[in-house]
Amino acid sequence: MGKMQVLGVVSLILAVYCVHAKVYFREEFLDGDEWRSRWVNSKHKSDYGEWKLTAGNFYGDAEKDKGLQTSQDARFYAISARFEPFSNEDKPLVIQFTVKHEQKIDCGGGYVKVFPADLDQADMHGDSSYYIMFGPDICGYSTKKVHVIFNYKGKNHLIKKEIKCKDDELTHMYTLILNPDQTYEVKIDNEKVESGSVEDDWDFLPPKKIKDPEAKKPEDWDDRAKIDDADDTKPEGWDKPENIPDPDAKKPEDWDEDMDGEWEPPMIPNPEYKGEWKPKQIDNPNYKGPWVHPEIDNPEYSPDSNIYKFDKVSVLGLDLWQVKSGTIFDNFLITDDVKEAEDITMETWGVTKEPESKMKQEQDDLKRKEDEEKNKEQDTEVDDESDDDDDGGDDGEDIDEEETMDDMEEALSEMDDEEAKPKDEL
Numbered sequence: 001m002g003k004m005q006v007l008g009v010v011s012l013i014l015a016v017y018c019v020h021a022k023v024y025f026r027e028e029f030l031d032g033d034e035w036r037s038r039w040v041n042s043k044h045k046s047d048y049g050e051w052k053l054t055a056g057n058f059y060g061d062a063e064k065d066k067g068l069q070t071s072q073d074a075r076f077y078a079i080s081a082r083f084e085p086f087s088n089e090d091k092p093l094v095i096q097f098t099v100k101h102e103q104k105i106d107c108g109g110g111y112v113k114v115f116p117a118d119l120d121q122a123d124m125h126g127d128s129s130y131y132i133m134f135g136p137d138i139c140g141y142s143t144k145k146v147h148v149i150f151n152y153k154g155k156n157h158l159i160k161k162e163i164k165c166k167d168d169e170l171t172h173m174y175t176l177i178l179n180p181d182q183t184y185e186v187k188i189d190n191e192k193v194e195s196g197s198v199e200d201d202w203d204f205l206p207p208k209k210i211k212d213p214e215a216k217k218p219e220d221w222d223d224r225a226k227i228d229d230a231d232d233t234k235p236e237g238w239d240k241p242e243n244i245p246d247p248d249a250k251k252p253e254d255w256d257e258d259m260d261g262e263w264e265p266p267m268i269p270n271p272e273y274k275g276e277w278k279p280k281q282i283d284n285p286n287y288k289g290p291w292v293h294p295e296i297d298n299p300e301y302s303p304d305s306n307i308y309k310f311d312k313v314s315v316l317g318l319d320l321w322q323v324k325s326g327t328i329f330d331n332f333l334i335t336d337d338v339k340e341a342e343d344i345t346m347e348t349w350g351v352t353k354e355p356e357s358k359m360k361q362e363q364d365d366l367k368r369k370e371d372e373e374k375n376k377e378q379d380t381e382v383d384d385e386s387d388d389d390d391d392g393g394d395d396g397e398d399i400d401e402e403e404t405m406d407d408m409e410e411a412l413s414e415m416d417d418e419e420a421k422p423k424d425e426l
Helices: 003-020 032-037 338-347 349-420
Strands: 023-027 039-041 051-054 067-070 075-086 093-101 107-109 112-116 132-139 143-152 155-158 171-178 183-188 191-197 209-211 226-228 243-245 267-269 281-283 295-297 313-322 327-335
Touching (some): 032 051, 093 132, 093 338, 112 327, 132 171, 143 183, 171 338, 171 349, 313 327, 327 338
Antiparallel strands (some): 023 327, 039 075, 051 067, 075 313, 093 171, 093 327, 107 313, 112 132, 112 313, 132 143, 171 183, 183 191, 243 267
């Protein structure tokens, strides 16, 4: 094959790739405050929290790591960006973004919502209908999971699997892949953490099989693996009371039966008590195993090969609540190409993750040293105060004693004076 032919094939491959690989939305906040012209704050509530553009207190790159950060505690947040409507029919849908909970979040959302084109962005709120909700959610120790919610026929369905999210203070990349064969994959930091079938892992459709309502366990079906041994008998003398009167107890000398009633010794555990007797167990000769309820095809089940499909996808929004603010969202991407998403992940988060981690570690080390120095200073001050108290303790005691003696002498003098007065003057 000639050189021109090779170039032609390469060009054709690139052309095909360009036709099929489509980036619908990408936002990395690299143009300063221009993001404000692309993102719309909801006016549904008057007290939504304010967003600010920042790389945070630690980062890998001061400019590349700038993102939208929640800035007010105990607030709802609602903001969104629009892009050209598209359908994911017959192609993958990839949604990804980075989240950094640098405030060490205690309770709040870190997820995104994807909306249809008819969303009124200025009125977006918690009950606005969306297609997909995806991302981490943390609240206390019990809730630390990745939400994956799909809307199907007007109803939101949460994934049945539990996917654990990252709960540290560093930046993490979250990726959701929805395929036209109705499979999915969730990745964190470009590594798969969950995957499967949308029909199996969500309750979109009625079950394919149901228990046969006409079937019943036969009356003679014996599902007891073990039974009592009919030949086993209780030994003589087995039955002993669990508690007996204390033989060492004696009636108190001051016990008055007229006042206290008839005296009875206290009860104590019986050392000869053997518990309830039960016959030994043997294999059941009539055991047939556990009865399994037969199943039949569910007449209400109808397959749907388009569960994955969404039409006129057009808005990405952040609609969430946070108790402690400080989360930074960045590197938003919606595409139909998994490889493109992987490449962009490594071009963004992949480049800055190590420098960010290093800066965070350096800050933690410095903070720890400062705290140690502060604690040493406080300990020294406490020791100095203790020494001062010891040095001046005797003087203080002498002064107190002198004052006390003076007071006593004055009081005695007054008493003498009173005693010296004639009785008619008292």
